[in-house]
Amino acid sequence: MSELNEYSKLNHLSNETIDGEISTLNLGPTHPATHGIFQNILKVDGEKILSSEQTVGYIHRAFEKLAERRPYNQITPITDRLNYCSSPINNMGWHMTVEKLIGAEVPKRVDYMRVIVMELARIADHLICNSVIGVDTGALTGFTYVFQEREKIYELYEEICGARLTTNVGRIGGFERDFSPTFHKKLKAFLKEFHKVFNEFDNLLSRNRIFMDRTIGAGPISAQRALDYSFTGPNLRAAGVDYDVRVMNPYASYEDFDFIVPVGTEGDTYDRFMVRQEEIRQSLKIIEQAYNNLPEGSYKADVPEFYLPPKEDVYNNMEALIYHFKIVMGETPIPVGEVYHSVEGGNGELGYYLISDGGRSPYRLQFRRPCFIYYQAYPEMITGQNISDAVLTLSSLNVIAGELDA
Amino acid sequence: MGKIEDVPTVNGEGFQLTVLDKVIGAARANSLWPLPFATSCCGIEYMATMGSNYDLARFGMERMSFSPRQADLLIVAGTISKKLAPVLKQVYEQMAEPKWVLSVGACASSGGIFDTYSVLQGIDRVIPVDVYVPGCPPRPEQIIDGIMKIQEMAKTESLRRRYSDEYKSLMSNYNIESDEQ
Amino acid sequence: MSSKLNNEAVLSQLTNRFGNAILESSEPYGLLTVEIQSSSLLEVVQWIKDEPSLQVSFLTNIAGVHYPDTTGREFAVVYHLHSLVNNFRIRFKCFLPENALMIDSLTSIYSGANWMERETFDFYGIQFNGHPNLVRILNEDSMDYFPMRKQYHLEDETREDKDDRFFGR
Numbered sequence: 001m002s003e004l005n006e007y008s009k010l011n012h013l014s015n016e017t018i019d020g021e022i023s024t025l026n027l028g029p030t031h032p033a034t035h036g037i038f039q040n041i042l043k044v045d046g047e048k049i050l051s052s053e054q055t056v057g058y059i060h061r062a063f064e065k066l067a068e069r070r071p072y073n074q075i076t077p078i079t080d081r082l083n084y085c086s087s088p089i090n091n092m093g094w095h096m097t098v099e100k101l102i103g104a105e106v107p108k109r110v111d112y113m114r115v116i117v118m119e120l121a122r123i124a125d126h127l128i129c130n131s132v133i134g135v136d137t138g139a140l141t142g143f144t145y146v147f148q149e150r151e152k153i154y155e156l157y158e159e160i161c162g163a164r165l166t167t168n169v170g171r172i173g174g175f176e177r178d179f180s181p182t183f184h185k186k187l188k189a190f191l192k193e194f195h196k197v198f199n200e201f202d203n204l205l206s207r208n209r210i211f212m213d214r215t216i217g218a219g220p221i222s223a224q225r226a227l228d229y230s231f232t233g234p235n236l237r238a239a240g241v242d243y244d245v246r247v248m249n250p251y252a253s254y255e256d257f258d259f260i261v262p263v264g265t266e267g268d269t270y271d272r273f274m275v276r277q278e279e280i281r282q283s284l285k286i287i288e289q290a291y292n293n294l295p296e297g298s299y300k301a302d303v304p305e306f307y308l309p310p311k312e313d314v315y316n317n318m319e320a321l322i323y324h325f326k327i328v329m330g331e332t333p334i335p336v337g338e339v340y341h342s343v344e345g346g347n348g349e350l351g352y353y354l355i356s357d358g359g360r361s362p363y364r365l366q367f368r369r370p371c372f373i374y375y376q377a378y379p380e381m382i383t384g385q386n387i388s389d390a391v392l393t394l395s396s397l398n399v400i401a402g403e404l405d406a
Numbered sequence: 407m408g409k410i411e412d413v414p415t416v417n418g419e420g421f422q423l424t425v426l427d428k429v430i431g432a433a434r435a436n437s438l439w440p441l442p443f444a445t446s447c448c449g450i451e452y453m454a455t456m457g458s459n460y461d462l463a464r465f466g467m468e469r470m471s472f473s474p475r476q477a478d479l480l481i482v483a484g485t486i487s488k489k490l491a492p493v494l495k496q497v498y499e500q501m502a503e504p505k506w507v508l509s510v511g512a513c514a515s516s517g518g519i520f521d522t523y524s525v526l527q528g529i530d531r532v533i534p535v536d537v538y539v540p541g542c543p544p545r546p547e548q549i550i551d552g553i554m555k556i557q558e559m560a561k562t563e564s565l566r567r568r569y570s571d572e573y574k575s576l577m578s579n580y581n582i583e584s585d586e587q
Numbered sequence: 588m589s590s591k592l593n594n595e596a597v598l599s600q601l602t603n604r605f606g607n608a609i610l611e612s613s614e615p616y617g618l619l620t621v622e623i624q625s626s627s628l629l630e631v632v633q634w635i636k637d638e639p640s641l642q643v644s645f646l647t648n649i650a651g652v653h654y655p656d657t658t659g660r661e662f663a664v665v666y667h668l669h670s671l672v673n674n675f676r677i678r679f680k681c682f683l684p685e686n687a688l689m690i691d692s693l694t695s696i697y698s699g700a701n702w703m704e705r706e707t708f709d710f711y712g713i714q715f716n717g718h719p720n721l722v723r724i725l726n727e728d729s730m731d732y733f734p735m736r737k738q739y740h741l742e743d744e745t746r747e748d749k750d751d752r753f754f755g756r
Contacts, residue, residue, distance in 0.1 A: 029493050030443060032472035037445050037490060057725035058490045059445055062522035064710070065734060065741050077519065084447040100616060128450075147457035154454075164454075165543050166447055227671075230646050230699030243671055339616045340648075340667060340678065353650050353665070366650040368667075376702045402446050405725055489727050523734055523743045524726060 020045060025387070029058055035132055036401030040378075040390075047386045052379040056372075060405045067365040071330030072098055073172060073306065075365070080166040082367060083403045086125035086346040087167045088117045088157070093343035096251055097352040098172045101339045102303065109297035110174040111253035115290045116187075117160065117169060118252070118343075119283040124153045125346030126234075126276040126283075129398040133273055134205055136395045137214050142201050149197055152190055159183040173307040174300030191288060202277060215269040219381040219393025226267060229377040232370050233348025235397060238275045239267030245344040256293075257286050269389075269396040276398075305332045330360040347371050347398055371403040427565055434478070434504065435560040437466040438553075441477035443497065445484030448511035451543040452483045460546040465553060474500040479556060480533075483543075485513035486526045498533045499582055503568045506556050507535045510549055512542045534576055591673040594619040597641065605631060618678055625664075625681040625690045632679070632696055635668070643670040643677060646693065649703035651711040655737045661685040662713055666693075689714040692721075710735035 027040040037058040043050045063082070067075050079094045080087040092114050099106060131146040154164040159182055161169040170176070205211045221231075223240040236243055244261045246254040262278035264271030300307055304323050313320035326332050336358045342351035351368030374397065382390040440462075444452050456462050456470070471477040474497045486494055498507070509529055512518035515538040517527035529535060536559060539552035567573060577583070594614055601621060602609050608627035613620050623631055635643045647667040654661055660682040669676050681690055692715035693700035704715045705724040712733040715721055723730065732739060742749060 029490065030472075030497060057723075057727075058487060058493075059485055060487055060489065060524045060725040061485055061520045062524050062734070062741070066520070066522055069741055081447055084450060144458050147454060148459060150454070151457070151459045164545065165451055225698075227645060228698045230697065241671070248671075248674055249676075337615050338620075340618060340676075342647075349647070351648055351667070353648060353667070355652060364650070364652045366648070368648040372702060372706070373699055376699065521749075522741055523739075527746075 022050065027387075027390070029055075035395060036399055036404065038375075038399070038401065038404065042387070042390070044387065047388075049382050049385055049387065049390055052382060052390075054375070054378065056375070057405055059401050061402075063406045064364075064366060067362055069361055071360045072332075072334065072362070073327070074330075075362070076170075077166070077168045079367075080168055081402050082369065082406060083125070083346055083350070083371070083400045084166060085128050085400060086121035087165065088121040088169050089343060089345050090350065091167060091169050092118055092252070093341065093345070093350055093352060095170050095172050096343065097339060097341040097354055098306070099301070099303075100341050101337060101354060101356060102172075102306070102335060104173055104301050104303045104306075106174055106301040107297045107299075108253065108295045110299060110301065112290045112294050113175060113179065113299065114170070114252045115254065115257070116287050119287045119290075120153055120156060122346055123280050123283050124150055125398075126280050129346075129396070130205075130273055130276050130280075131201070132395050133215070133269065133392065134211075136392050137211055139205060139208075139211065142204050145197060145201050149194060152186075152194075156183065156186055156190065159186060171300065171307055173303040174298070178299040187287075187291060191284070191291070194284065198280065206274065206277060212270060214388075215273060215392060215396075217266075218269040218389040219385060219396065220266050220268040221377060221381050222267060225377070225380065229374060231348070231374045231377065233345070233374075234272060234275045234279060235267075235374055236348065237262065238264035238271035240265055245342050245349050249342065251341075251343060257289050259286050269392050272396045332360070334358055334360075342368065345370060347400070347403065348374070367406055369403045369406055371399050372406070375399050375404060428561075430565060431561040431563065434563075435466075435557040438479045438506070438556070438560065439469055439471045439477050440467050440479045440481050441471055441474055441497070441501070443480060443482045443484075443494065445482075445486065445490070446513070448483035448514070448543045451546060452481065452510065452549065455546040455549050460550065462550070462553070465550075465557070467553070474498075475502065477501055478505060479553075480505065480507045481510060482507065482514045482529050483510040485511075485518065485520060486529050487524050488526050489524070491526050491529075491532050494529065495532045495582070504560075504563070506537075506560065507533060508537050508539065508552055508556055509535045510539045510541075510552065511544060512540055515540060518542060532580065533582070534580060590675045592641065592670070592675045597675065597677065600638075600641070601631070601635075604634065618676055620678040620680065622680045622682065625683055628666075628679070628681055629691045629693070629696070632666070632668070632693060635677070636696065641670060641675075642672045643668045643675065645669040645671050646697040646699055646703075647676070649693075649700060649707055651707040651713055651735070653711060653736050659684045662688060662711060664690055664707065664713060683713065688712060689716055691716050692718040694718055709733070712736070 022043055022045050025042045025044050027042055029037045029039045039055040041053045063078050066078055076091050076094055079090040082090045127146045127150060131143040134142040157164060157167050159180055161167050221239055226236050226239040227241060232243060240263060242261050242263045247261060259282045262275050264275050308327055309320035309323055314324045334356050336356055338355040340351060340353045342349045348370030350370060353366040354362055355364040357363040381393055442452055480498060480501060509515045513520060514529050517525050537552050537555045539548055541548050597619060598612055605627060608624045609621060610624060611622040635641050647669045650665045652663040652665060662683045664681050666679040683690060692704055695717060702724060704718055705721060707713055708715060708721055709723045709726055710733060
């Protein structure tokens with residue numbers, strides 16, 4: 001009952017007038033506001049949250065055990081399903097991990113193509129997160145604008161790999177085909193038109209009085225606590241720490257590009273929203289730079305043990321036939337070793353810890369999933385806040401259930 | 407709004423003569439309220455289907471109900487793990503008759519690529535399913551095709567189907583207590 | 588950004604300070620990997636965080652590995668740490684025998700270690716001493732085995748509809 005005394009002092013009420021009761025509320029696994037399946041059992045005093053207890057694991061699909069069964073190029077489809085809103089980033093991260101293990105050098109053109117695809121995926125991920133923050137405050141219009149733009153990004157994915165959402169794009173060593181002329185046409189149109197629609201979406205929410213009142217001060221976390229909880233990605237940058245894997249440990253020629261890493265101050269929902277908005281703009285800048293300077297060259301590295309040879313060679317050339325057989329049956333010799341590689345995913349540092357023992361499938365593959373790690377800070381972020389702020393905080397953290405449970 | 411022009415009617419001054427089954431079937435089919443039980447990647451494709459490009463609202467599904475008490479159609483999109491199966495069954499039991507179930511995606515239909523110790527190999531192990539939509543994830547056009555098949559089923563279903571012995575034995579196979587008398 | 592520290596310097600600082608606790612070291616793919624005794628884990632991690640010249644103060648990852656064939660060293664817990672200030676990454680490994688499967692928990696130093704250790708416990712059964720709430724996190728509470736151990740199959744053992752004849756078993 002001591003919490004009630006605090007509360008009554010704040011509101012200049014005497015203890016006799018309050019007949020308080022602490023109730024338990026189940027923000028259960030199926031709930032319209034939790035975008036994904038996770039359960040929070042909240043202890044509330046009226047609308048104020050006193051404590052919360054979480055249960056996760058409702059979509060545990062055993063990726064790590066599954067990866068121990070599959071050869072290296074069959075693991076790409078399961079990396080898709082980690083953060084499925086930005087699946088090309090997961091795919092590229094996996095390919096780069098294997099390339100690090102086998103010591104393959106990829107041509108510059110492959111790097112730039114990878115950067116274009118990864119930044120498109122980052123835009124798609126941040127668009128969903130920001131429009132869903134809008135939906136949770138009641139602003140449903142932004143969602144419909146933004147999903148139309150996501151359709152355009154889906155069309156770009158379809159040009160390069162054939163699939164919309166779970167892309168399975170690229171190969172170990174590069175890409176399966178070069179960018180087609182239709183892709184160039186659609187990308188130019190996208191770069192020209194996206195600014196206008198995005199500015200319209202921005203005008204709806206960024207300086208909207210009601211939105212700012214709702215989100216400023218909702219679910220804050222300080223930079224020190226965020227570092228203690230091993231936050232990464234936009235959530236850490238909103239708290240004030242400028243840690244971005246693209247800058248700190250550059251991969252895929254990110255050091256060639258000129259972009260800003262936006263940083264917030266308070267670590268509350270408004271800061272997370274604004275950091276993601278600015279990151280979308282920076283991603284557009286990176287795509288323009290990469291596209292305008294796309295170097296000539298091959299779209300694949302020279303790794304015949306991993307990269308399927310063209311079909312004409314398979315039917316006419318003995319070595320190509322043998323390589324084709326070995327790759328499809330998973331008999332390729334892999335060096336023994338352990339490697340850790342991380343990329344900047346939509347939510348932070350997505351790491352792959354791979355131990356290979358020379359066999360056809362990894363001995364151990366562990367995914368360092370950013371959502372899983374920062375979601376543990378959620379009770380600390382919502383204690384003392386109202387229930388509606390808790391809902392907003394959850395959607396602004398961008399917890400994707402596939403990455404949470406793996 | 408639905409078209410009732412295929413319902414045989416006789417028009418007169420202030421009255422219309424028709425068959426009750428057809429009117430109720432048409433009304434049910436054209437205003438199904440879905441409960442999107444979206445767990446993973448198929449949920450994002452479902453959201454794209456609800457968006458303005460593929461627009462599910464023109465089929466009468468403008469209002470998505472997240473409460474099972476007010477929903478007609480349970481759309482299960484995404485992987486269901488064994489931990490979540492009792493929750494799914496409870497949500498299904500809370501829905502009122504008549505209710506239909508649409509299983510979207512390979513994971514909901516049969517476990518998909520996740521043949522592991524923690525994934526339920528198909529939701530038809532716990533609840534009866536009406537239409538399966540395969541795909542990983544299925545394109546929005548496929549999801550709309552599945553919904554149109556559910557609409558066909560709702561339109562042509564007999565009004566006494568939910569009280570029949572066959573339906574009762576189906577429910578008892580799943581250990582679901584049907585409270586229709 | 589290049590690192591401000593290099594592997595040899597850090598390794599020599601560690602060996603000077605801890606001597607016997609450092610068992611082995613290597614540099615696979617450029618990442619300094621140090622195997623330490625599991626009893627001195629907390630000391631090493633605390634020291635490497637507080638030491639002003641190193642400031643390795645970010646816990647990136649905790650993973651478990653099962654090596655069923657090496658007796659006495661069946662389980663390994665692998666810690667990846669990162670110094671954001673100096674851009675330096677380091678990996679620590681602790682090997683544990685199957686009959687004494689416990690190690691100190693890092694939750695007193697890093698709050699983020701809480702769920703990472705719960706996940707390792709859930710998959711391998713490694714006990715973390717001092718953890719506030721060491722229960723299963725991703726699997727069901729009623730599960731009575733540790734699924735990532737090598738002796739268990741990927742699929743559920745209780746299924747009747749999967750015929751081993753078609754899968755070469």
